Amino acid sequence: MTNSAFPGLSEAHAVRFAEIALGHVTREYPNVITHFLNGLEDARTPRAMHPIFFGSLDWHSCVHGHWLLARTLRLFPGSPVADRIRALFADSYTPEKVAGELAYFQRPNTGTFERPYGWAWYLLLAAELRRTGMGAVGAAWATALAPLTAEIVGRLKAYLPKATYPVRTGLHINTAFALTLSMAYARRRGDDGLADLITQAAQAWYGGDADAQVWEPSGADFLSPVLTSAVAMAAVLPRAEFRAWFARLLPGVADGQPRTLFTPATVSDRSDGTIAHLDGLNLSRAWCWRAIAAQLDPADPVAIQARAAADLHLADALPHLESDYMGEHWLASFAVLALDGV
Template sequence: MTWRFGTIAGTAVLLGGNIFSSAAPAQQRELRNYMKPLPAKSAVVIGSAEATSIAAFPLSCIDHPQAAPEHAGAYLWAFGSKPFIPEGYDKSRAFYGCYDWHSAVNSLWTMAVLTQAYPDLPLAPLMREKLKKHLGKSNLAGELSFFKQAKDFEKPYGYAWLIKLHAEMARWDNADAKVMTADLSPLRDFFSGRLVDYFNELPYATRSGIHQNTAFSMNLVLDATELVPDPPLHDAVVRAAKRMFQNDRHCPTAYEPGGADFLSPCLTEAKLMGRVLGQKAFLPWLDQFLPPTGSEEFKPLTTAVDVKGITSEDLLAGKSHLIGLAWQRAEAMLAIAALLPPTDPRVPIFHRLATINAEQGLASLTQAGYLGSHWLGTFVAMYMKTAAPTDAIPSARSSVPGASHP
């Protein structure tokens, strides 16, 4: 089983047909002229060899305990005369690896995705073993006990990832997965209730390019509620999204990207509103929110981030974020394209730009060391799931660094 990603199946037909027929002649010419200088890109395909390389990212970090925080904190580390990790932490905590709590959660999500899509992958048995180890009953009971007194730790970003992990496990037709899903459910339900209150009470959205971005957490929650219905949580997200974003106009594209962004605020919000408004209301909203695809104002969203010049070790964390940004932009562009009418002239442009960004993400995937490897596999997997059905037929091999090419 493989995932085709980069150019969605059918794009070539759209480009060769009457895709521009719904636009005015002047707009048709403008968009054709905009497409001409864009590099022509074929679909890039992830096969089992490439998936193995991606799976190695979370596997390499999931059992590596997070470093002691600079200040005393309750998760994992205890503080006496010096910081120490209590004995038995691997039986009372689930998400103690991969640099930070939310990265441990989304690393396990990545393993669940890859194991389901590639059940015959050589690393699949090891990924299943790690899932069972971390998502054991006592581990998750310990997490729930901790979070009942943890105040706002990891809310909303980490909460949203946990709910998405639960949904991914719930869709897995596997006996062990059913047990893990049941053991995850109390923590998931606790987070759901707290997120309902959070979104209902949130006075303003955060529109940053990092973890606090409100629209991104909302998208994660909607991903989950599409698989595991949760009407109170779903409705809280929809109400809050409309309340905070429906009147937004002229997204400041010139501000993107920030120096350490791994999210595009403009594209993330556009993806969210396409999901909550419905196509009829979304189209005029999008026209007012994003600049025309051929305009100067749109260019900051299209240029793949080249990180080769970032060489200082002090900047590796920000460099890893910019590598992830290429994947997140690509995923968001494909998601937005899927929310548009098939004959909308922006569809092939978004497809082409998504491929360009994804290729840049591939080229730089390993360039930030552990500061990138502990989480970047997740954003590759998110892109892969949006880009094409899991039964897409491969037609080419990608160039994931370190992958073999049979």
């Protein structure tokens, strides 16, 4: 990263983040369950419902904790945590446990379960396991997960054509964030059909955006509605077209405007699960600013502002990944995203 105080994901950072994740991906309680009860028989414990992704307070956080661990293993296969990650995955990605996860998705009234946030993180995990560097064992784990992967890909392909409107919020139902992560999966797996659907959705939802009104942060955001839409467009547009689109979206960026996008959010109570989201906002903004800068000429004043904003947000958030379990169970994944991208 040009002229950045945070040039990328170092092994020291990755090991630190992986240690955090290893401490919570198999921690069943406390747990927040989003669960449709069809009958008394559906009153079950997290582990009974989700044989793999039962930890980390909730399903999606456990999934992206696994992604963090897979990324660490791929980049640093000889690190001090590598064998623990291999043992966890070998125990988790078995046909029996995958069948249990799939059975949950195939229950009645689960069509919106983890849509779209958890779906997108899961697809990023599935793609990570097949990337160069994971080797035959990574491919074997991905093959074991393949039935669940097919289920989630099918759900996303069915959802996008009927989603008339985007969801512009800083929370889990944000559609731009999900499009970006899902596009990374589609391109790595060569799923042109999914990539086309994502491109069509992004252009329909965000292609006409200009002179954006930036009403953020809210008190619950962990994503920037404006910046995530920009990153989604960066994922689907050729570079020159993105540059022209982004200039229309936020014409004052070269002058550091709007100021709120360049100012890290204040986190007043990290034991409050909603307020703690704001540490995640600072990390996800850093990821967005870096992704935007990567589409521009390094000497472009917009790119210079973007890199500086990313560094500022990272410096503010990185010391607080373990301040309380309300952030500890998920923030390290966003730190990896900020430092290493999708």
